[in-house]
Amino acid sequence: MKIARVFPRKTKATPDDDLVFFGYPRINSLLGVDEIHVSVAFTGDKAAGERLADVWYKTGIPVKIGGPAYKQPAGEFVPGLYMKKGYTITSRGCPNKCWFCNVHKAQKEFVELSIRDGWIIQDDNLLACSEAHIKAVFEMLKRQLQKPELRGLEAKLLKPWHIDLMLEVKPSQMFFAYDTPDDYEPLVEAGKLLQGAGYTLKKRKTFAYVLMGYPGDTFENAEKRCIDTLKAGFIPFAMLHMDESGFQDPTWGYFQRSWCRVAAIVASNKEFFK
The missing domain is CATH 3.80.30 (pyruvate-formate lyase- activating enzyme)
Structure with a gap:
């Protein structure tokens, strides 16, 4: 399964491959993607993560949100x-x-x-x-x-x-x-x-x-x-x-x-x- 990952912020531990995003969708970067995962590590970033999820839902690709903050x-x-x-x-x-x-x-x-x-x-x-x-x-x-x-x-x-x-x-x-x-x-x-x-x-x-x-x-x-x-x-x-x-x-x-x-x-x- 090809998974795009979206993060509210970048840290030293954040992945850096081509399917990692920190903002809003670039549709031409999502070819062949099966799911989008919005990953929220910190409780204080939950609101930002949920805003991102609302936008990424519009791609038509299934979106899941989760992470340690949840x-x-x-x-x-x-x-x-x-x-x-x-x-x-x-x-x-x-x-x-x-x-x-x-x-x-x-x-x-x-x-x-x-x-x-x-x-x-x-x-x-x-x-x-x-x-x-x-x-x-x-x-x-x-x-x-x-x-x-x-x-x-x-x-x-x-x-x-x-x-x-x-x-x-x-x-x-x-x-x-x-x-x-x-x-x-x-x-x-x-x-x-x-x-x-x-x-x-x-x-x-x-x-x-x-x-x-x-x-x-x-x-x-x-x-x-x-x-x-x-x-x-x-x-x-x-x-x-x-x-x-x-x-x-x-x-x-x-x-x-x-x-x-x-x-x-x-x-x-x-x-x-x-």
Whole structure:
């Protein structure tokens, strides 16, 4: 089946083939297309996605709208369809039910998928998978020509045997998370394991998403969490809280951006990168 995909916005992960669109139809580009899928990743883009769908319906080609913003189970991962080639997802869902996260609302059960080739692992919680699945993922990564990027790593699940696998594939980046207070001690312990294996801050390979801007949060508290993240051995990557309607507090924009730019973080915190 030939599927055209329409996106409300372009991100680093958006596919870039000839059947990807960001605006309104160009009919001569749709020859032989069987379906049009409007894919919406972010809740705040739902209105824009639905406007696009209304226009694309006029092509006469069947149109479907969906994506993470609609909290729908996604099923098996198809490389290159909704994410650029190189990205891969080997499991769906997360056994945790964090108050700020929509993953468990869309994917009720944590499931392991067929492993498709790619070097950017985009699972919600890779380390929650079985040992056999994780080892199979790393075997796949050994076949890739590019160094892998590992995302969706939960610090409290990190074990020494995971470190051994990482050392074999030499990831360019690894992303953990510091979202709630009880995440911090596991982050510290994970940092010790990684630093013991040579993954120091100076190498700039270990990152941690830091949630900020949620109700009751302050700039002072958020900055402390970012500094504590550096102390644990991770470069903070600030993530601005989004509520159920897709709203993000604009007063946090500048502050959040200042904690997700590596060069700026290094320049302002040189003592951690010596």
